[in-house]
Amino acid sequence: MKNLHFVLPVAIVVTLISIAFLSKHRSQGEFYRDSCLIMDTVVDVNLWGKGDLDARSAIDSAFVSIAKIDSLFKEGMVRVSWSGREHHPIPTREVLRLADSLYRLTLGAFDPTIGSVSRLWDFSDGSQPPQPDSLKAGLRMVGLEKMKNVPGKDFILDVGGIAKGYAIDVAAEVLRNRGFESAIVNGGGDMRLLGKRPDGKPWRIAIRDPRHPGNLIGYIDVEDCAVATSGDYERFFFYEGGRYHHILDPKTGMPAVQCQSVTVVAPTACIADGLATGLFVLGPRKGFDVAKSLENVEAIFIYADGDSIRLTPGIQNRFGELASN
């Protein structure tokens, strides 16, 4: 073991690098997470902060803000007329304003007035599709343009999905206003991502395989945005050999059939959620064109056959495929 004079300097250098690494790691702050069963799902708040009290208090405030909005949309439906919407609380008005924007962005494929049809469906096991007559009657009250043309008449709006997205956005802003720059508010897989990961890398978000939810089909690397997925595999039933799921086409009142799932990246969770529904209804061809035309929006379509995936150009370099396990 002669001529080992280099060992001491090497050990010192290794130690210094380790200290530098640790100091960087510590500067990223501690990781905090809490979960809550709310809005008919599990909401996770993950954040990186430097003070235990501040972080825990911020997470509690985020949950409180979600609970307040959830109380306004408890049933997922709002009965409102176009002219009467101004009498509702601010969050309801804001959700209705966003619903109107989403209706236009998706060429009517996301239509909140689908509420008068979706309440006819029951997605429990052993259910049946609604009778054609009742479906036809329900469809007479579907159409945001119709609602605007009869301003004093109450329509049933199904805004459960985008209201959840809106609540996630509000909670994320609570965290941002408290000074947290790296955080995730995740409501059952629809999420708002603040900033980047604390190590400076983008967030890595995995996408489930729609037919084998225990498996992942791929992942996307994204930052400071929202991600939401609409899939046909969460609420569904089988009837006479047919599979009926909860994402309804406002034109027919029946489940949309062209996709298994659509994942959307957008600036806010509310927009991502509404777009995911609308693009799912439009399908991988028309929906792709719509998504491509929107600024700061990307989409991943899994076709109804489950064999094909289509990605908008802006997400292609940020998508990684995972071998099914």
Add this chain to the structure above:
Amino acid sequence: MENLQATKLTLGDLIVIFALIGIGLNLLMGRTQASPAQVIITSTDRQITRIDITEERIIEVEGKLGKSVIEVADGKVRFVNSPCPHHLCMKRGWIDMPGDWIACVPNGILVRISGESGFDAVTP
């Protein structure tokens, strides 16, 4: 310091130096030996039950509506039965990925597998 070259380090010295660095790093990073994942069941009243995922167990958990039955087997976990209207928790089937979860929201029960999946989140 003036005669660093005279320092004679043995193989033992080397092992001790690098072992100390390794131990120090582990202590500072708070890392511990990897242990088997756990199934963490949280009910409405925040009561938490932990089961080693390698166990074979069927457990009944009292929730808001009644008893949910949860099965742990072959490194996986699932809801076998639950008094909820739509049985979304049961339709989810088995899960085995660290960090993954199934919830029976109407009955107020959350089942999560401990650990990290390697992803920051999973959609949906």
